[in-house]
Amino acid sequence: MHFSVTILGSGSALPTKRRNPTSQYVECNGRHILIDCGEGTQLQIRKFGVKLQRIDYILISHLHGDHYFGLIGLLSSMHLLGRIKPISVYGPKGLKEIIEIQLNYAKSTLGFELHFFVLDAKSNGCFFEDNILSIYHFPLCHTVPTIGYLIKEKKRNRNIKKELAVSDGVKIEYMNTLKKGRDVIDENGNVISFKKYTNPPIEPRSYAFCSDTNYYEDIIPFITNSSTLYHEATFTEEFVDRAKSTFHSTAIQAAMIAKKAKVNRLLMGHLSARYNTGDLHVLEAKTIFENCEVVEDGVTYSV
Numbered sequence: 001m002h003f004s005v006t007i008l009g010s011g012s013a014l015p016t017k018r019r020n021p022t023s024q025y026v027e028c029n030g031r032h033i034l035i036d037c038g039e040g041t042q043l044q045i046r047k048f049g050v051k052l053q054r055i056d057y058i059l060i061s062h063l064h065g066d067h068y069f070g071l072i073g074l075l076s077s078m079h080l081l082g083r084i085k086p087i088s089v090y091g092p093k094g095l096k097e098i099i100e101i102q103l104n105y106a107k108s109t110l111g112f113e114l115h116f117f118v119l120d121a122k123s124n125g126c127f128f129e130d131n132i133l134s135i136y137h138f139p140l141c142h143t144v145p146t147i148g149y150l151i152k153e154k155k156r157n158r159n160i161k162k163e164l165a166v167s168d169g170v171k172i173e174y175m176n177t178l179k180k181g182r183d184v185i186d187e188n189g190n191v192i193s194f195k196k197y198t199n200p201p202i203e204p205r206s207y208a209f210c211s212d213t214n215y216y217e218d219i220i221p222f223i224t225n226s227s228t229l230y231h232e233a234t235f236t237e238e239f240v241d242r243a244k245s246t247f248h249s250t251a252i253q254a255a256m257i258a259k260k261a262k263v264n265r266l267l268m269g270h271l272s273a274r275y276n277t278g279d280l281h282v283l284e285a286k287t288i289f290e291n292c293e294v295v296e297d298g299v300t301y302s303v
Helices: 041-047 071-080 095-105 162-167 172-179 217-223 237-246 251-261 279-285
Strands: 003-009 023-028 031-037 057-059 087-091 114-118 125-129 133-139 147-153 206-210 228-232 265-269 292-294 300-302
Touching: 003 041, 023 041, 023 147, 023 206, 031 071, 041 071, 071 087, 071 095, 087 095, 095 114, 133 217, 147 217, 206 217, 217 251, 228 251, 237 251, 251 265, 251 279, 251 292, 265 279, 279 292
Parallel strands: 031 057, 057 087, 087 114, 206 228, 228 265, 265 292
Antiparallel strands: 003 023, 003 300, 023 031, 125 133, 133 147, 147 206
16 A cells, blocks of 8 residues: 655745755555645656646645645646546635636636635644545644645555465455454354454554644644654754744754654655755754654655
């Protein structure tokens, strides 16, 4: 079962040769999700081998340009490449109007249905669910309404011990019941134990995305025990006052959130253009939370 995130852009407002503005491609067990869509995202998609037309869901965190300026271009390219499959876009109030204005003034229409869903940036909850995963939203603390996201796998069935089941003659029609963690009583009254013939499933994995935000402990209940947390770390501690005034975070603050939320791993990004590398961010963050790294454009990380 595949769950990964490919970084399409790891920088902040000003693009650099090394870092594009924020965008991430998440693949979770056959579901294809784009989170944020900064300027140049479609070029990054091509550069890093992401299948453009696989994307079915787009999540936008907020309406600062470095998180959505690439959206109209991406949608237009999908149209030019012959897309007919609908796409769903989730984000804060105003996004639908922005995209429609651009299409209307260009007298353009898309060859596929574009479904917009407005998320309340002041509330939280589950806004998408199927048999594979659930996606939740929660508020962040920034200069404009900003949304954090949590993508979480559904709990899977137990795994059949195939060799043992076959050797003991367990009937195929019993397998689904056993995988659901329930014993079976056969026609002779014998109990076939699910514990004997199955192994526990892998614990569901989860990916939390916290884009632009000040240090904000209110997010902790929503991201606790996440497999992987992405948290912005625009600045190092030298610029902690700058982080506070612009409603961004430092690497140490991101690490503090990761530690208090008891996540397994911390990924940091949204680096200011003043930094050539993320080495100092990692050094500072590791004083608080050891299992951390700064993401790089084009790298795919397992969740």
